[in-house]
Each structure stands twice: as C-alpha cells, then as structure tokens.
Amino acid sequence: MRLEANKLRFRYDRRSPWVLDGVDFSVSAGERTAIVAPSGFGKSTLALLLAGYLSPTGGQVLLDGAPLPKKGLCPVQLIYQHPERAINPRWRLRQVLEESGSLDSAVLASFGIEAQWLDRFPRELSGGELQRFCVARALMSGAPFLICDEISTMLDVITQAQIWNRILAEAEKRGMGLVAVTHNMALAKRVCTRVFDLEKREYLAL
Amino acid sequence: MKRHWNRRRKVVLYTVLMALVVLAAFAYGALIPESAAAPDFSQAKLPPSLAHPFGTDWLGRDLFLRTLKGLSVSLTVGVAASLISAVAAVLIGIAAATGSRAVDGVITWIIDLVMGVPHTVLVILISFACGRGLKGLLAGIALTHWTGLARLIRAEVLQLRSQPYIAVSRRLGKSSGWILTRHLLPHLVPQFFVGLILMFPHAILHEASISFLGYGLPPEQPAIGIILAESMKYLSAGMWWLAVCPGLLLVAVVLLIDRLGENLRRIVDPYSAQE
Amino acid sequence: MNEKKPLLEISDLSVSFLMYDGSLERSSLQVISNLSLTVHPGEILAVAGSSGSGKSLLASAILGILPGNASVEGAMRYGGEPLTPERQKVLRGGEIALVPQSVAYLDPLMKVGRQADGHKKPRPTAERRALFRRFGLPEETEGLYPFQLSGGMARRVLVSTALLSNARLVIADEPTPGMSLDQAKEALRMFRDLADEGRSVILITHDIDLAFDFADRVAVFYAGTTVETAPAADFRRGPEALRHPYSRALWSALPQNGFTPIDGFQPYAGSLPAGCLFAPRCPLRTAACEAGTPPMRDIRGGEVRCIHAT
Numbered sequence: 001m002r003l004e005a006n007k008l009r010f011r012y013d014r015r016s017p018w019v020l021d022g023v024d025f026s027v028s029a030g031e032r033t034a035i036v037a038p039s040g041f042g043k044s045t046l047a048l049l050l051a052g053y054l055s056p057t058g059g060q061v062l063l064d065g066a067p068l069p070k071k072g073l074c075p076v077q078l079i080y081q082h083p084e085r086a087i088n089p090r091w092r093l094r095q096v097l098e099e100s101g102s103l104d105s106a107v108l109a110s111f112g113i114e115a116q117w118l119d120r121f122p123r124e125l126s127g128g129e130l131q132r133f134c135v136a137r138a139l140m141s142g143a144p145f146l147i148c149d150e151i152s153t154m155l156d157v158i159t160q161a162q163i164w165n166r167i168l169a170e171a172e173k174r175g176m177g178l179v180a181v182t183h184n185m186a187l188a189k190r191v192c193t194r195v196f197d198l199e200k201r202e203y204l205a206l
Numbered sequence: 207m208k209r210h211w212n213r214r215r216k217v218v219l220y221t222v223l224m225a226l227v228v229l230a231a232f233a234y235g236a237l238i239p240e241s242a243a244a245p246d247f248s249q250a251k252l253p254p255s256l257a258h259p260f261g262t263d264w265l266g267r268d269l270f271l272r273t274l275k276g277l278s279v280s281l282t283v284g285v286a287a288s289l290i291s292a293v294a295a296v297l298i299g300i301a302a303a304t305g306s307r308a309v310d311g312v313i314t315w316i317i318d319l320v321m322g323v324p325h326t327v328l329v330i331l332i333s334f335a336c337g338r339g340l341k342g343l344l345a346g347i348a349l350t351h352w353t354g355l356a357r358l359i360r361a362e363v364l365q366l367r368s369q370p371y372i373a374v375s376r377r378l379g380k381s382s383g384w385i386l387t388r389h390l391l392p393h394l395v396p397q398f399f400v401g402l403i404l405m406f407p408h409a410i411l412h413e414a415s416i417s418f419l420g421y422g423l424p425p426e427q428p429a430i431g432i433i434l435a436e437s438m439k440y441l442s443a444g445m446w447w448l449a450v451c452p453g454l455l456l457v458a459v460v461l462l463i464d465r466l467g468e469n470l471r472r473i474v475d476p477y478s479a480q481e
Numbered sequence: 482m483n484e485k486k487p488l489l490e491i492s493d494l495s496v497s498f499l500m501y502d503g504s505l506e507r508s509s510l511q512v513i514s515n516l517s518l519t520v521h522p523g524e525i526l527a528v529a530g531s532s533g534s535g536k537s538l539l540a541s542a543i544l545g546i547l548p549g550n551a552s553v554e555g556a557m558r559y560g561g562e563p564l565t566p567e568r569q570k571v572l573r574g575g576e577i578a579l580v581p582q583s584v585a586y587l588d589p590l591m592k593v594g595r596q597a598d599g600h601k602k603p604r605p606t607a608e609r610r611a612l613f614r615r616f617g618l619p620e621e622t623e624g625l626y627p628f629q630l631s632g633g634m635a636r637r638v639l640v641s642t643a644l645l646s647n648a649r650l651v652i653a654d655e656p657t658p659g660m661s662l663d664q665a666k667e668a669l670r671m672f673r674d675l676a677d678e679g680r681s682v683i684l685i686t687h688d689i690d691l692a693f694d695f696a697d698r699v700a701v702f703y704a705g706t707t708v709e710t711a712p713a714a715d716f717r718r719g720p721e722a723l724r725h726p727y728s729r730a731l732w733s734a735l736p737q738n739g740f741t742p743i744d745g746f747q748p749y750a751g752s753l754p755a756g757c758l759f760a761p762r763c764p765l766r767t768a769a770c771e772a773g774t775p776p777m778r779d780i781r782g783g784e785v786r787c788i789h790a791t
Contacts, residue, residue: 038661039633073379085370090392156531156687161734161742190736
C-alpha cells in the first residue's frame with residue numbers, strides 16, 4: 001500500500017497565503033518517514049492533509065491511487081500533539097477507546113494503560129497518559145497508516161521513549177506505514193528510515 | 207467562615223430552599239383545608255399578625271395561604287412556559303449551528319428581530335392575539351424567551367464542532383447523527399438546564415405583570431399577579447400588606463431561583479470550574 | 482565552583498493547592514515539596530523535568546504570582562534578603578523578569594514591537610530591531626499583534642522582550658518549543674550572553690539535551706522536588722558521571738543515546754508515595770528507601786537526594 005501526496009497545494013481561503021505550494025511526498029506500508037522543518041512551514045498542515053482532515057486546494061492525496069474516503073473509517077489515522085484536545089472531556093476514557101472499535105487488551109497492555117484508568121475522565125490524567133490513549137485508539141482502529149504530528153514534543157524524554165518504542169513494535173508487527181512529524185532530528189533519525197525536509201523539499205541522507 | 211460558603215454549598219442551600227418553597231406552594235392544595243382560606247368577614251382587613259402572617263384581605267381570607275396558592279399557579283405557568291421555550295431554543299440553536307449558512311443566516315436574523323422588540327410589549331401582544339387566558343400567556347412567554355438560550359446553544363455547538371476530537375470521530379467513521387447524540391448533546395445538557403432555571407424568574411415575573419395588567423389569567427385563578435392587581439384598589443385605604451407581602455414573597459422567590467441558576471451556571475461554565 | 486554570593490536561594494519550598502476533587506469536598510494537593518535551589522550571578526541554571534513535575538509553578542512561586550488557593554511554605558532569599566510578597570511585587574517585571582510559556586501573557590491589543598520595547602521606551606530601539614533580526618523575525622513582525630504570530634515566532638518575541646529588559650534574574654519557562662534547532666540555539670546563546678554579563682538565568686525546560694549544552698548547572702525535577710543538582714558537564718559526560726538513578730534514566734532515554742526508557746510514570750501530586758518519590762520505579766530500590774524522604778547530600782561536586790548515590 002502506498003500513501004502519496006502529488007503536487008499538493010493548500011491555503012485556507014483565497015485571501016490567505018499558500019501554506020503548501022506543490023509538495024510531493026510518499027510513504028509505503030512498512031516504511032517509516034519523518035517530516036522535519038522549522039515551525040511555520042506547514043508540517044502540521046501536511047499531516048492534516050495526508051490524514052484527510054483537510055481537502056487539498058490543489059494537487060491530490062492518494063492511497064493506492066485513489067483519493068482518501070470521505071466517510072467511514074479512514075485508513076490513515078492522525079495523532080495530534082495535544083492529546084487533551086483530541087479527547088472529549090466529558091467522556092470516560094473507556095468510551096474514548098471504544099470509539100475506534102472494541103478494546104484490544106494486548107495493545108492496552110503494551111502501552112501500560114491500566115484498567116482503573118478506563119473509568120476515569122480525561123482531566124484526571126496527565127498529558128503523557130492521555131497521549132497513550134490517543135495512540136492506542138489510533139492503533140486499535142486497525143488503520144494501516146499512522147501519522148504522528150509532534151506527538152511527544154510536550155512529553156518528557158522517558159515517556160517519549162516509552163511511547164515510541166511501543167509504536168515501533170506495533171508498526172513492525174503489522175507492517176504499517178509511519179509518518180513522524182517532528183522538529184527533533186535525533187528522534188527522527190532514531191525512529192525513521194527516511195527523513196523528508198519540508199523546507200528544502202528533499203529527502204535527506206541519514 | 208467565608209470558606210464554608212463556597213459555590214457548591216450555596217447551590218445545595220438554594221436548592222433546598224427552593225424545594226421548600228415548591229413544597230409549601232403545592233402542599234397547600236393537598237394539606238390545607240378549604241376552610242382555612244375561606245372568606246371570614248369577622249377577620250377582614252387585618253394587618254399581619256401571628257395568626258395571619260400576611261394579614262387578611264377585604265373578604266377575610268388569609269393572605270398568606272392565598273399567596274401560596276397563587277405562587278403554585280405562578281410556578282406552574284413559569285415552568286411550563288420555560289420548558290417550551292428552552293426546548294425550542296435548543297432545537298433552534300442546533301439547527302442554526304449545524305445547518306447551511308443560509309439556514310443559520312435566517313435563524314440569526316429572526317433572533318435579532320425578536321430580541322429587538324421590547325419583550326414585555328411582545329408578550330402582551332401575543333397573549334392578546336391568542337385570546338388571553340392561560341394559553342395566550344404561555345404562548346406569549348414561550349415565543350419571546352427562547353432567543354437568549356438559542357444564541358448560547360448555537361455558539362456552544364459552533365465551538366464544539368471545531369474541536370479536534372469531533373474531527374477525529376469523523377475520521378474513525380462516525381456519522382453526523384452519532385456525533386450529534388454522543389458528543390454534542392451531552393455537552394449541551396448542562397447548558398439546557400441552567401438556561402431553563404434562569405428562565406423561570408422571567409416567566410414568573412411576566413406572568414405576574416401580565417396578569418396584573420389584566421391580559422393574562424382570569425381573576426378566578428389567584429395567581430400572584432391577580433392578587434397584586436386586586437390589592438391596588440385597597441392601597442389608598444391603608445391596607446399596605448395586601449400588596450407588600452405577596453410582592454416581597456414574589457421577589458424573594460424570583461431572587462432565589464435566579465441565584466440558584468447563576469451559581470449553577472458558574473459551576474457548569476468550564477472557565478470558572480477551577481475554584 | 483562559584484564562590485560569589487548566591488543571587489537567589491530557595492530552601493525547603495513547599496507549595497500546595499486547595500482543590501475540588503470532583504465532589505463537594507476540597508482537599509490539599511502538594512505540588513512542590515522540600516525544594517532547595519540556589520542560583521549564582523552569571524550562571525544559567527537549567528531546571529529539567531517532565532510536565533506535572535511542578536517546574537512551571539516554581540517560576541510563579543518565585544515571582545509571587547501563584548493563584549489564590551495556593552499555600553507556600555519554606556524560605557526564599559534574593560540578594561541576601563528574604564523575598565517577601567511586597568518585595569516580589571517590586572521586583573517582578575523589573576529585576577526579576579519572566580519569559581512565559583505562551584503568548585497569552587502578552588497584551589493582545591498592543592503590537593508586539595511596542596511590547597518588546599517595554600513601557601519606558603516609546604520609540605522603537607535599534608537594539609530591539611537588531612535582536613528581532615538575529616532571531617530571524619521579518620521586519621514586519623514589529624507591527625503585528627500577538628494573535629497573528631505563529632507559535633515559534635511568538636516564542637522568539639517573548640525571549641526578546643526579556644533579553645531587552647534590565648533584569649538581573651531572568652526566568653525562562655519553556656522558551657524553546659516550536660523553534661527550529663538553529664533558532665533554539667540562538668535563543669540559548671543569548672541567555673548565555675546575558676549570563677556572561679553577570680546576570681542569571683533560570684531555564685525551565687524539558688528539552689534537556691539543549692540545556693546540557695548551554696547551562697552551567699542542571700537541577701533535575703521529579704514529582705515536585707529536586708532529585709539532583711549537578712554541573713552541566715556531568716550530563717554531557719554520560720550516566721556514570723550522574724548521581725541519581727532518575728538522571729541516569731533521563732540520559733538513557735534520549736533518542737541520541739540509548740532511547741531506552743524505564744517503566745512507570747511520575748506520580749501525581751495527589752498520590753505521592755511515602756519515602757523517596759522515585760522509589761517505585763527505581764532499579765536500586767531497597768526497603769530503606771520507603772522509610773522517609775532522603776536528604777540532599779553533597780557528592781562529587783553536586784547534590785543528590787538518594788541514599789544509594791555514589
């Protein structure tokens with residue numbers, strides 16, 4: 001399977017400047033690619049486009065040659081930088097996980113999600129713990145492509161290592177395609193096999 | 207000392223007081239025999255005393271009991287009108303926030319229109335047009351009070367729709383209907399109740415003033431407005447208690463409901479939830 | 482190391498909050514416990530720790546801007562004199578400046594150029610313009626309002642604001658997220674310049690690898706207390722030079738080092754373990770660790786709160 005962006009152009013409306021101007025990018029199942037660039041270059045916008053949260057103004061986002069589905073479970077799942085915004089604050093965490101399908105106890109165990117947390121509300125947990133829920137939710141949906149938008153930027157290094165090691169293990173097991181948006185080159189090199197520099201529009205040699 | 211009267215305790219206190227008021231008002235019909243409030247000319251025109259806390263009127267009826275009965279009518283009318291209004295407000299608010307731009311535009315225009323007319327005038331006109339009486343009163347109050355809450359609900363839903371977790375839900379395959387019932391409505395329920403409670407005082411006061419002006423309930427139904435209207439005739443005769451006592455009770459009840467609603471609103475509003 | 486008199490001394494600071502725990506009851510939450518810290522003139526002290534460890538609250542405590550339901554115990558001294566609330570009011574914004582986490586701290590109705598100039602200088606200064614240029618902010622930035630800035634640009638404006646002030650102590654609360662590596666290094670280089678001029682910087686961050694390169698000393702925070710304070714050089718050398726098991730775990734978890742994490746999470750303020758706060762996750766744990774909070778000991782030129790440290 002292959003997820004690609006062809007000559008992708010995007011701006012919010014006709015009066016705004018172009019955020020992305022003709023970007024080409026691709027990632028296949030089993031590959032892990034990082035997207036790096038300083039802030040303001042549209043990394044998050046590219047992530048949103050690749051996961052189908054935004055529609056391109058020009059160019060296309062294709063999955064195996066076809067555009068992303070507008071309804072139903074999207075095969076490309078996105079994890080946000082701020083987990084507290086990606087979770088309904090009035091729901092219990094069990095409901096949050098069940099939104100992606102039935103609970104997979106193996107995934108929950110590997111992320112260290114304890115049973116007693118499932119009955120809690122989001123405000124009772126820390127950012128690191130909530131992020132585990134967001135990652136678990138994305139993985140349990142069974143989507144073959146995962147886009148991680150600065151998911152560990154707000155977390156401490158130990159939690160970062162914990163979460164990424166588990167993601168890598170799952171991705172390897174299922175042959176998923178992984179895109180990691182980050183500004184941390186050390187992390188990009190450690191996690192991914194290729195690095196795409198959005199500013200220079202080229203793949204860097206590792 | 208002040209630490210003890212935090213907001214949550216205040217809510218509990220007000221709720222208890224409110225429950226007492228409601229109980230008193232409605233228990234009247236059940237527990238107190240007709241005879242206690244019947245006309246008794248030997249007791250006519252007495253000022254407040256221990257036997258008659260609100261005094262008696264020109265027919266010798268105990269004013270306290272009569273006021274309680276009136277309160278029950280006012281409360282019932284208030285609740286009914288508020289409920290109709292609140293439900294309409296929620297439906298209209300959701301329609302505006304989830305519908306097309308055209309629908310939103312029309313609804314917002316209607317809201318601005320209704321809010322632009324002084325609403326006491328509008329209530330009178332509507333109840334007059336509906337032929338006065340209870341039906342006219344309910345219609346008048348309900349058709350004018352939905353606007354504030356509708357605007358609030360519309361703003362809430364618009365803001366909720368832009369939250370990332372709604373987008374996530376869609377990408378996980380959930381339909382709009384599912385998102386409406388599982389994500390949006392639970393957020394709106396507290397706002398609905400708070401809006402409802404804050405509407406009661408308005409509705410009750412409107413009922414009182416419309417009935418006072420003669421456009422509302424018929425004089426046989428002793429709503430507080432009627433009681434106050436009748437008392438006007440006797441003010442110059444020096445029977446001040448006929449107006450002051452029911453009036454004060456009305457003000458006290460309305461204030462109580464308003465304080466309850468305000469405190470609830472502060473608890474529900476997430477920005478002030480850190481206390 | 483530095484024989485000069487400390488600029489800021491914090492001893493045994495504890496901060497707790499009265500909070501609602503979801504029911505109608507209020508309870509007390511201990512967010513900072515027994516924290517001791519010293520900052521010398523001309524030094525950059527990095528405070529490293531994960532979110533929820535209480536490090537941002539430290540900044541608020543020093544400035545005296547904690548929320549109303551906070552209670553503070555312990556002693557703070559600034560310039561040798563006790564730091565009372567009245568003194569805090571006089572010093573903050575002047576001698577003690579804050580580089581805050583978000584642009585929400587700026588006046589939303591004032592253009593950022595004017596805000597960076599400060600209240601006392603109505604005309605745009607060459608110094609401020611040069612600083613904006615060094616940070617790679619385009620000319621027009623000075624005419625923008627805070628809400629028009631992107632995250633990274635906002636951070637650079639906030640850092641400039643503090644650099645331009647005459648503060649003797651600058652507290653920078655997470656100044657680097659959102660900046661590119663070059664911009665972050667530029668910002669830290671400027672803090673270094675400030676320190677070299679004799680001023681002091683407290684750098685609160687969870688980008689520990691950056692902190693190691695620019696700071697003089699690093700204080701490691703865990704669950705509201707300092708577990709180790711050591712010269713930054715020790716962190717560059719590697720885990721053998723570090724004293725506390727948590728500092729070693731932090732080092733090993735960095736992607737450029739082992740990327741190997743230890744298990745577990747930082748405990749919440751509401752459920753702190755008895756005894757050493759790190760004990761539940763510590764590979765060196767013994768029964769003695771649960772007996773009580775270990776005292777700070779001086780070891781090999783640094784301080785550490787661990788009974789097993791060498």
